[in-house]
Amino acid sequence: MKDPAGQIEQLSEELRHHEHRYYVLDAPLITDAEYDALMRRLQTLETQHPELLTPDSPTQRVGGKPRDGFIKVLHSSSLLSLDNALNEGELRDFDRRVRDLLGGAPYRYVTELKLDGLSMAAHYRDGKFSQAITRGDGTVGEDVTENARTIRSLPLRVKSPLPSFEVRGETVMSRHAFERLNAGRDEKGLSRFANPRNAAAGSLRQLEPRVTAERRLEYYTYYLLTEGRPAFDSHWRAIEELRHLGFKVEPNSKICQTIDEVIDLCNGWEGQREALPYDIDGVVVKVDSVEQQRQLGFTAKAPRWAIAYKYPARQATTTVEAIEVQVGRTGALTPVACLKPVEVGGVTVSRATLHNEDEIARLGLEIGDEVVVERSGDVIPKVVRVSSQGSYRKPFRLPSQCPVCGGKVVREAGEAASRCINANCPARLKESLLHFASRGVMNIDGMGEALVDQLVDRGTVRSVADLYDLQLADLVSLERMGAKSAAKVIRNIDHSRQNALPRVITSLGIRFVGERTAIFLADAFGSLDAIENASLEELQLAEEVGPKVAEAVVQYFSEPGNRELVGRLRTAGLQFHYAPHRPAAGPLQGKTLVITGTLPTLSRDEARQLIEQAGGKVSSAVSKKTSYVVVGEDAGSKLVKARELGINTLTEDELRALAAAG
Numbered sequence: 001m002k003d004p005a006g007q008i009e010q011l012s013e014e015l016r017h018h019e020h021r022y023y024v025l026d027a028p029l030i031t032d033a034e035y036d037a038l039m040r041r042l043q044t045l046e047t048q049h050p051e052l053l054t055p056d057s058p059t060q061r062v063g064g065k066p067r068d069g070f071i072k073v074l075h076s077s078s079l080l081s082l083d084n085a086l087n088e089g090e091l092r093d094f095d096r097r098v099r100d101l102l103g104g105a106p107y108r109y110v111t112e113l114k115l116d117g118l119s120m121a122a123h124y125r126d127g128k129f130s131q132a133i134t135r136g137d138g139t140v141g142e143d144v145t146e147n148a149r150t151i152r153s154l155p156l157r158v159k160s161p162l163p164s165f166e167v168r169g170e171t172v173m174s175r176h177a178f179e180r181l182n183a184g185r186d187e188k189g190l191s192r193f194a195n196p197r198n199a200a201a202g203s204l205r206q207l208e209p210r211v212t213a214e215r216r217l218e219y220y221t222y223y224l225l226t227e228g229r230p231a232f233d234s235h236w237r238a239i240e241e242l243r244h245l246g247f248k249v250e251p252n253s254k255i256c257q258t259i260d261e262v263i264d265l266c267n268g269w270e271g272q273r274e275a276l277p278y279d280i281d282g283v284v285v286k287v288d289s290v291e292q293q294r295q296l297g298f299t300a301k302a303p304r305w306a307i308a309y310k311y312p313a314r315q316a317t318t319t320v321e322a323i324e325v326q327v328g329r330t331g332a333l334t335p336v337a338c339l340k341p342v343e344v345g346g347v348t349v350s351r352a353t354l355h356n357e358d359e360i361a362r363l364g365l366e367i368g369d370e371v372v373v374e375r376s377g378d379v380i381p382k383v384v385r386v387s388s389q390g391s392y393r394k395p396f397r398l399p400s401q402c403p404v405c406g407g408k409v410v411r412e413a414g415e416a417a418s419r420c421i422n423a424n425c426p427a428r429l430k431e432s433l434l435h436f437a438s439r440g441v442m443n444i445d446g447m448g449e450a451l452v453d454q455l456v457d458r459g460t461v462r463s464v465a466d467l468y469d470l471q472l473a474d475l476v477s478l479e480r481m482g483a484k485s486a487a488k489v490i491r492n493i494d495h496s497r498q499n500a501l502p503r504v505i506t507s508l509g510i511r512f513v514g515e516r517t518a519i520f521l522a523d524a525f526g527s528l529d530a531i532e533n534a535s536l537e538e539l540q541l542a543e544e545v546g547p548k549v550a551e552a553v554v555q556y557f558s559e560p561g562n563r564e565l566v567g568r569l570r571t572a573g574l575q576f577h578y579a580p581h582r583p584a585a586g587p588l589q590g591k592t593l594v595i596t597g598t599l600p601t602l603s604r605d606e607a608r609q610l611i612e613q614a615g616g617k618v619s620s621a622v623s624k625k626t627s628y629v630v631v632g633e634d635a636g637s638k639l640v641k642a643r644e645l646g647i648n649t650l651t652e653d654e655l656r657a658l659a660a661a662g
Helices: 004-024 032-048 058-062 088-101 175-187 196-204 209-214 235-245 259-275 290-296 357-363 429-437 449-457 464-469 472-476 483-498 501-507 515-525 528-532 547-558 560-571 604-613 637-645 652-660
Strands: 072-074 109-115 118-125 128-134 140-142 164-173 217-226 254-256 280-287 306-310 315-327 332-344 347-353 370-374 382-388 418-420 592-596 617-619 628-631 648-650
Touching (some): 004 032, 004 058, 088 290, 109 259, 118 196, 164 175, 196 209, 217 235, 259 280, 332 418, 357 382, 528 547, 592 604, 592 637, 604 652
Parallel strands (some): 592 617
Antiparallel strands (some): 118 128, 315 332
């Protein structure tokens, strides 16, 4: 068996390889679960041997401590902006200047899609990532090293013969990540980001690197420098080397021998850019030869050897003829403007998202108004502003009943989205089924997205409870489902009937009720029937159940469709009763502890188990009832609150000693 250093190096190389396959090549070789298992093994070894932990370890991408601000850093050479060409004529003017300045010598161009993101320079020393700097004013930028470390497509270690080098590129947020980020902000009642570029810029400049890590940024490179100068005599050669070193490079870069090829490429991408996973706003055209770049030189603000062909703005004015409501997979109701058809950027648009009621109010929009519509990275276009009020206006009101199932629509105080709370609503059924079957809930192995899609699309399953009526023949008839796999799924569904009540509560998908809260509810009430019939006041007697959670539980059971679902699950034989957990007798009996930060050797679950075995309880929130706060590295707001309330804190060693006392 290898020594710990050898094991750590082997695991690190294996994880780097799989990160490159997943985040750069989009061609993973292993499942997420297998990747997570490798990462946990490495984390365990590094915890046991902290002297072997290095800054370029794959475990160090989570982000460091919050910063007070960003340090200004001088770039190795200026990051100049590019002149723009807005039409074919201006592109040909650029080409004529290049030809004249080069005195008739042959030349060629490299074209790159112009990603709409935030420029960043990343420095490497001895093959290890050492610093990242934003563009800033082109001469001085901000040090965002800890934030950049969280970007999975930015390698922390590369194998290069160059002792030190710099790569420059664009930090972007994909459209998928942008939509997911805004959906999460909608969930929390926060304002939405306007576009992926703003979201990427805001994410990279977060003072809390852990927030950056959650935003799923990507880094595409296009320059390779040594001591502030191009590392190769050809720009195309540098791009190939960046690919070879493992950096992510925009895959549609191309060599063009003539300006006619460049123009054809620019025209072609204008109609295809909506199919890309990220936003582009044009095409960058560069003379390939670095020696010819030197000959061409610079103006006061831009290189003469490069130009950005910018696509026209994708906005148009039209009339809102009606407003319809869509119900999403989470039950959120989204108003959608039905527009008088208008061409925007070469595409006819007849619908545009309005996001929620607050957005309609902010716009001051009513049916009949003329509006400016924009195509951006959203799934469908959006209304930017009201350009003029219509002669005949009609205000819009969100319905109080779901337009899909007729279920109750609820909007929580302080939140932007209104939701259908019927778990069996056809619009959200797939999401409900995937949640119900997921690991940590009912744990029905084999009930993945592909199977759920087929069961719902074919009408075989119209309710979560229908899972318990499935027969072998129902599954065997589906695509890619053999008799053996079908029998396994049926068996796993049957086994799920034995899951304890806390899992059944979690499976219902009640807002704010996760695994931990479900345990407290089961402990307090002992049966699902008791929870269903409990009042707001009674529910709040359960540990860690406040007004918001209690209101969500009452709302869930106020919906007839949800009560019907619960009744069918009871008939299916799920566990509706529970023997409440009683804390063990021990030195921590009657004590409530909160854990914050990363402990030296104990995981969060191991620390919880230690406390509970000693008779204590673990809470997720600090209050006056908290006995101790167990503090690890990177402790956050819970430690601040503990100090404000004068609550005693414990290190891991002090916790172990206290748990072992008596």
